[in-house]
Amino acid sequence: MRIGVLGTGAAGRALAARFAEVGHDVALGTREVDATRAKEEAWYDGHPEVRLATQAEAAAHGEIVVNVCSGAGTLAALANAGASNLAGKVLVDVSNPLDFSQGFPPTLFVKDTDSLAERVQREFPETRVVKALNMVANEVMTHPLDLAGGDHTLLISGNDEQAKSVASGLLRELGWADIFDLGDLSNARGQEMWMALWTRLYRKIGHVNFNIKLVR
């Protein structure tokens, strides 16, 4: 499948490389291709399977688009990617509305009565937004089987059943086995508010390779 990944931070690059590893044709979108490559030249040299492109090119390339931009940068990045390049497509939204202006742990700039995922959905009504992967860090996202043999849970939500089915299929390719569908996209409020615990657990555990298992 053709996948466009938006966001060239560590998480975006890790996902892009992993999608390529499991056989997909991946374009990784950034605002400035040359500057992004120059900043992490060794990484891009080591991952020729990940084609660096503009955000619009990556969105146009993808049958599925995955947003791994910062929360604060998400709406601008998607606008830059272009509504027409995103129309009709599954957009897996991995972002979190983190506000680090008061230090760590961050607060959330949208929460409780709204979510960043819903903002994205309102701004791009023809795109089929699925919230997923925002509750875990890079290594767990990309290699869930490396944590407790995969015995932990991924929560997803979204308004479009078929989009969630497509996204879940892609996530299973990464090794995710226990994918729990919360329902419509308003449930992303809960997924994003998890960050209030995630950041505190991270501080206490001392590393990011953890997740929760839903025991029911």
Next chain:
Amino acid sequence: MRIGVLGTGAAGRALAARFAEVGHDVALGTREVDATRAKEEAWYDGHPEVRLATQAEAAAHGEIVVNVCSGAGTLAALANAGASNLAGKVLVDVSNPLDFSQGFPPTLFVKDTDSLAERVQREFPETRVVKALNMVANEVMTHPLDLAGGDHTLLISGNDEQAKSVASGLLRELGWADIFDLGDLSNARGQEMWMALWTRLYRKIGHVNFNIKLVR
């Protein structure tokens, strides 16, 4: 040990009965003893080991006090219990700042930059507040071993190390094995914000007998 439980809803009664069952001397505090007994007469007749008392009596009775009042009713109930009856004591705060005014799922009337537990701590500075048990429902609280043999996690927080140690000892008597200390009481923000997911998981799972296991 002498334990005072505040709050005569289903969770308060379940905890009071369970503390008595494991050998403690329990007083259950309510605003109006006769009215509370009349409303649930069969339950109180069936649990003579739980002594119904005023909130002040229950707080005075307890070496440990456990607040299982609604979030909205917590500060008034504790004021009624009396600061002098709570001074120096471990107060296990099980409450959640749920606002049901807009229906289900509820929103939170304090969050992100503050928590209900911290409000309680500020209002009762001589009391040693420990946030615990707010992330699970009655049956899981009182009988954690009945869910997956107890293989799931309880998060606690609080400013006083010794208070957390005392509270953890009591929780272990109920069957809790994996008790994870988040740190100081500001971490209660994360514990209370979990409700945004708990309520949505409950809606989807269809029952309240679930919890998370912290996989790390």
